[in-house]
Amino acid sequence: MDAATQRRLLETMLRIRKAELQLAVMYKNGKVPCAAHLYEGQEAIAAGVCENLRLDDCITSTHRGHGHCIAKGMSLKEMMAEVCGKKTGCSAGKGGTMHLFKPEAGVMGTVGIVGGGIPLATGLGLAMKMKATDQVAVSFFGDGAANNGAFHESLNMASLWKLPVIYICENNLYATSVAVWRSTSVPNVGVRGAGYGMPGLTVDGNRVDDVYEAAADAVARARAREGPTLIECVTYRIRGHFEGEDAFYRTKEEVAEARKRDPIDYWKARLIADAAITEEDFQAMSAKADSEVAEAAAFADASPFPEPEDALVLTAKEHCCA
């Protein structure tokens, strides 16, 4: 990994972290109309995977999808304005926090139904294969989705047809309130790749270098049209399932323990130890991310809401009879 890549990974993680913490504040202040599902602590996965992607590669994501959109190249302004329900958001307020789209950046949708994005990403891969491009598709989903029929049906098809799809299972140990050991028949989702005849890996999702390397191999394999890969990235959901949730189903000690494995702290320490950056560099990167996020938040806040009747744009004329 070259020095520029090392720095970009850190910058991407910082932008995601700071955007999510800002949205948490905005939610408390009533600026975000619904309890968003925030990504704090899982940033290494979005950053590490998307660093391997081109602009014309495509992703689908989940209800916890802000980080993937940022890492794939959606502007902070459009993302935050959409999460606030504003007219200037990427979908002009029609989608919101769980339905973010930016096809020009390859963001083909974050999906509010657990597992719902997996077949869509598989279809993106099918189109790429049929059009004989060298694009790849990535499906981000959680440990909960790995127990959904959409996972099984899609991985079988993708392997059967050697589709250029990378399945990234972010195992954050909780499917809403249900711990993975209460819901999942195997200790690691990665082993399920074998059942579909595709490589199945389990990596430390809090170590961005591990995620990056695993994704690099999978993307190369997909670009060479050698087939799909399943990568389980083990991480931890630091916040509640949604903002404001009292996650009484786990102990404060467990969360505190997980916080010690912070992916940004890890990568910062690594880069400083390797003399790739200095503490001053880090502070400068952090300040830059702060100012970008502040600017985007101000933009979202100052943007107007859509007009009520905009709700029927794209609907009324075609579907309302007489």
Next chain:
Amino acid sequence: MARRIRFVEALREGMRQEMERDPTVFVMGEGVGPHGSCFKQTEGFCAMFGEQRSLDTPISELAIAGTAAGAAMLGMRPIADLMWIDFSMLAMDQICNQAAKLRYISNGQVRVPVVYRMTTGRSKSNAAHHSGSFYSWYVNTPGLKVVVPSTPYDAKGLIIAAIRDDDPVIYLEHKLLLNMRGEVPEEPYTIPLGVAEIKRAGEDVTVVATGAMVNFALKAAETLAKEGISIEVVDPRTLMPYDGETILASVRKTGRLLVVDEGYRYCGFASEIVAFVVENAMDALRQPPRQLTTMHTTIPFSPPMEDYVFPNPNRIAAAVRGMIQPSKAGD
């Protein structure tokens, strides 16, 4: 005399001509490959277009629907065959939550030009899991269009229109109609979505009928004509968006409405048409509108019971007589 071919041949010809015209069009589904589909809808496609464009799939309805939607987002025009409408329930999330909503929630940044084909309705003792007419569920989902052809001519014109449409379209093939013969031009043509056709003009009662019920209504019309009763048979052809104007114009002419639909009546297509006419042409109605639908029961297997629960030409004729005779007596 123009060429007469079967419904399934007309459907196949429409798909074939679109696949020849547009390389982004392809069919996918269980058995659409070398086997040529359950009712031969794609017979010969593999030899003509190759296995990739006549793509056999596992029996994975949800993933068939979802991969079709995903491929459509990147500019392909998939025709996804879910085989039976009863099986499409396994794909409801991808059809109703994803394909139907993607254009809206992306504010038009993506389009999903996919056709979901499925057979519908009764045939012979197909029983509880193979006789459904659940299309009102799709009519009830914003973002979907729903078509149900009743003739070979409509089958071809509507499949071509559905393929060329930029939104998801549910295309329903009634099993009783697949072998029906009719005049079909050889060249490609479209029937615009949302345009009804008056299949038989008449004076006394407007009978709005869908799918196989259109032919039942036309049979009933022959019987009733001998009794001096003239019915107008209106075939909406598209259930969403439906052609309310043509229905209202007919009701304004006849003053009476009977809706015959193979779906169930509660929140069904028939009840929607009755509500629509009452809301918009109450003044034109000389008596309460009526609906004739499949009885609200699971479809039984045994032939006498199966026959009992579905609408048929005799029941349509009886329902019409019931609407005519009291008022005729009063004339």
